Amino acid sequence: MGRANAAYYAGHDPFADFTTAPEISQAFGEILGAWAVVVWQSMGRPQPFILAEAGPGRGTLMADALRLATRLAPDFAAALTLHLVETSPRLRALQAAAIGPHLRSAAPRWHDSVEALPDGPLILLANEFLDALPIRQFVRGGTGWSERHVGPGGFELLACDAPLLPADRLDPVPEGGVIELCEPALALVGGLCRRLSRQGGAALLLDYGPGVAGHGDTLQALRGGAPADPLQAPGEADLTAHVDFPALRTVAGDAKAHGPVPQGRFLTALGLFARIERLVRAQPPGQGGALVEAAHRLVDPSRMGSLFKAIAFCHPALPVPPGFEEVSS
Numbered sequence: 408m409g410r411a412n413a414a415y416y417a418g419h420d421p422f423a424d425f426t427t428a429p430e431i432s433q434a435f436g437e438i439l440g441a442w443a444v445v446v447w448q449s450m451g452r453p454q455p456f457i458l459a460e461a462g463p464g465r466g467t468l469m470a471d472a473l474r475l476a477t478r479l480a481p482d483f484a485a486a487l488t489l490h491l492v493e494t495s496p497r498l499r500a501l502q503a504a505a506i507g508p509h510l511r512s513a514a515p516r517w518h519d520s521v522e523a524l525p526d527g528p529l530i531l532l533a534n535e536f537l538d539a540l541p542i543r544q545f546v547r548g549g550t551g552w553s554e555r556h557v558g559p560g561g562f563e564l565l566a567c568d569a570p571l572l573p574a575d576r577l578d579p580v581p582e583g584g585v586i587e588l589c590e591p592a593l594a595l596v597g598g599l600c601r602r603l604s605r606q607g608g609a610a611l612l613l614d615y616g617p618g619v620a621g622h623g624d625t626l627q628a629l630r631g632g633a634p635a636d637p638l639q640a641p642g643e644a645d646l647t648a649h650v651d652f653p654a655l656r657t658v659a660g661d662a663k664a665h666g667p668v669p670q671g672r673f674l675t676a677l678g679l680f681a682r683i684e685r686l687v688r689a690q691p692p693g694q695g696g697a698l699v700e701a702a703h704r705l706v707d708p709s710r711m712g713s714l715f716k717a718i719a720f721c722h723p724a725l726p727v728p729p730g731f732e733e734v735s736s
Contacts (some may be wrong), residue, residue: 421631427535428613428670428711429468432701434682436471442677443472443530444480445729446609450722453528453607454486461492461521462536466505472532473509479510489515490524518643521595529608532601537614537655538647540591544624545570547580555585561638572654576620585624587648595657600662600720609721609728615714616649618667625649652718665719665731671712673706673730 427456428435443458450456454482460469469491489510493499499517506515518524521531544555546564553564569577570588582588599610616625628637630644652667666673683702687695706712719728 424669427464428705428715429464429471429534431704432683432684433467434628434679434696434698434702435705436468437475438618438674438677438682439534439629440472440474440476441479442611442729443532444476444483446530446721446725447483447486448480449531449726449728450528450607452482452486455488456486456530456608456633457490457524458487459490459492459521459524459529460529461531461533462539463491463502464498464534466491466502467519468532468534470505470509472725473506477509477511484511487512489513491515491517492519492521492524493517516563522598525604528606529603529610531608531610533610536593537589537595537650538616539614539645540589540595542626542648543570544590544626545586545588547577547582547584547586548729549582557638557648576622580622584622586622586624587651589654590612591611591647592650593654593658596720597658597660600659600664603720603722604661607722608723609719610631610714611717611719611728613653613673613715613717614650614727615711616716618654618669618716619649620651621677634703650716652716655718659720661723663721663723663725665721665727667716667718668731669708669713670717671706671708673717676730676732679706 447456449455463469469489473484473489479659489506489512491499491502503515524531545567546553546555548564552567552569554567555562556565557563570586572586572588576586596612602608603610625648626637626646627648628635628639628644628646630640635644637644656664679702683698687700690698704710717730719731721728
């Protein structure tokens, strides 16, 4: 999954196969920009600080975030240095073109990994980043566990020890059931939380997956906007799997974990519809319906509002970040 997705993102426009929240509504990135401003203020307004995005896509989210944040808090825009975690040269060029007009500080710096971000107070945003990281799948048999691998004829099972997960995660898995483990996501979040605990800051991750621990095969492929066989034409389809949010909380260490909360509830709490109303008023009469429809697509439980979640990790001294106030952490 990892090598196939690396090839896919290097050579394809992923938005031909799927559409992410920033591409659906400009208000998504704008209110995340406002979220970052409030968090920066709660950090004591450090100058300078690092504003980073992991998996910036075409740069739409960050462009929208900077446009609103610059107008809302010029001191925030003047204090930030922008860093983007992106390996694709083609996407880096798109990001530079989209973000450049909204950036008051020096040009963005690009990195191949979150671990490569420079030291300093950090606010990191990541939308649909973790779901593309490679997973391992384990299948429970009558006498033990097997790991699913890709062989010459397709998927095959090789006997193995039980996956390194707590017993309360393994015990409910029935015979023939699948449990997934995303070690890169756990390593990334664990390292990020250690950094936040030492150097200060917060990370906001939005992705899709259940809010409670479970099991099942969630690997899927999209090609041309339609489901595809994940083993056909490697590198030609986008491969994703559900994010295990409960597992992410277990690696927070000294950092404070908030959430996950459903995306619909999170965006509504941040004032998505208030922002949409302002945008609609700026449109010619009768032309704001598309903006309202886009907002409902993001928050309706039957669409993206329930399956997608938001989770935040913060320095332990920071207050509860916006959107998570009613959630026990």
